[in-house]
Amino acid sequence: MTSVVLGVSAGIAAYKACELLRLFTESGHDVRVVPTRDALRFVGEPAWAALSGNPVATEVWQSVHEVPHVRIGKEADLVVVAPATADLLAKAAHGLADDLLTATLLTARCPVVFAPAMHTEMWEHPATRANVALLRERGAIVIEPAVGRLTGADTGPGRLPEPTEIFEVCRRVLAGRGTDLAGRHVVVSAGGTREAIDPVRFIGNRSSGLQGYALARTAVARGAEVTLVAANVALPDPAGAKIVRVESALELREAVLAAAEQADAVVMAAAVADFRPERRSDVKIKKTSAEPEPIRLVKNPDVLAELVAQRRARREAGGPAGPRVIVGFAAETDDVLANGRAKLERKGCDLLVVNQVGENLGFGTPDNAAVVLAADGGMVEVPRGPKEDLADVIWDLVAERLG
Structure with a gap:
């Protein structure tokens, strides 16, 4: 049984940690x-005692004979602090241990x-930002807070962030991939674009955004700074990702x-309409x-090809190259x-x-199967399984190329 320590610091969001605790215990974690x-x-x-089934202590002086201030941390498979206040982050960054x-x-x-979780002014204060950077530098995963009330x-x-999304990050951390994307900024596109015909109708596709959101969650769990460009996705925001909402190509x-x-790195998982x-x-x-008037279509820009072309032009000009992996x-x-190799x-x-893709394949399903083709001729087959598993394989290959 996996041993999880749930730390709770003094913020109004502490009540949300009860839901996070329930998610851990119902998944079989101690x-x-x-x-x-x-x-x-x-x-x-x-x-806390009733929900966890374990005793609760705040001081090192309780049950001293068991040396809890050493034993609890050493025996844990994961420590998650939610909410983590500015005060708690400062103490953790500077090695203070007064409780x-x-x-x-x-x-x-x-x-x-x-x-x-804290007020915006506290989160954006230079002291807090420096403490967060220091914790990340040491290998801790500090999830970006959500934007809202x-x-x-x-x-x-x-x-x-919502407890379900914090739990998803923790679940991926427990999968053991490590923080090989720490210090990296990755961009993920997700969902399907809509091209308006009139204020009511549009041309679209069946993409749900599930694979792109899985890529965002797994990247956060591996320590990356994540920008998620979401096209018409009706899913909970992944904890720790910056969300940019769009509609059209x-x-x-x-x-x-x-x-x-x-x-x-940029991962273009969104289904972008070819025409509008x-x-x-x-x-x-x-x-x-x-009879209705025919709707004349024109081509949309090829965003993936444009990213590659811009990177090539920048390299030739000797300037910043942009994303190292696309x-x-x-x-x-x-x-x-055959179609995949031609597209590559x-x-x-x-x-x-x-x-x-097709009936119960790809779009809108919780699982996926794929082949990842590489420009250097490599090929990795990923059997059908949860979309998070495919996401981790993709990040494995990206991390390898980032060095």
Whole structure:
């Protein structure tokens, strides 16, 4: 049984940690809750003990004969702190150990995940940013907070991500891939673009965004800074990812090219429409007895090919090259490998993920199977399984190329 330490610091979001605790225990993990003294002002000791089935302590002086300030951290497979306040992050970064939780953080030799929650001004303060950078440099995973309603009427960055999404990050951390993407900025596109015909109708596709969101979650769990360009996706925001919402192929192109300038890798998992209506009606096209006017289509920009071309031009000019690794996707219905190899040659990307789509295949399903083709001739077959597994294989190949 996996041993998880759930640290809880003194923030109003402490009540959300109860849901995170439930997700861990219902998944079969043995959870020891270690709150700070002031965290018990928000959620009391009886609640933590009842939900975890384990005793709760805040001080190193309780059960001294068991040396809890050393034993708890050393025996853990994962330590997650949610919420992590600015004060807790500062203590962890500078090695202070004035209670059981901070002592546990010093003795833990397992992966450590911090889920910060605080007011925007505190999150953006240079001291907090420096502490976060220091913790990440040492191998800890500090999830970027969500943007939304905070205490009182305030809104902005600093909201605790949803417990289900924190749990998904922790689940991937427990999968044991490590933090090989720490210090890297990756861009992922997800979902399917919509090309408007009129204010009501559009040309679209069946992409749900599940694979792109799996790529974002696994990258966060491996320590990356993630920008997720989401096209018409109705899924919970992955914890720790910066979300840029778009609708059309032109909007996606603008968002991806802007984010890619400072990225180490770009993974184009979105299904981008090849065509759009030449003209968009400003009013709903009415159904009449007459035959409708034909809709003339024009080509959308090829974002993947444009990324590759821009990188090549920058390298030739001796300037910043942009993303070192560019990954494309090819959703095929027939002649999968032949079409995939032709697309890889045509696009010029470093890796191309080729998967078959159709009835209960690819789009909208929780699992996927694919072949990852490499520009250097390599090929990796990924059997059908959870989309997170395919995502990890892709990041393995990206990390290898990033060195």
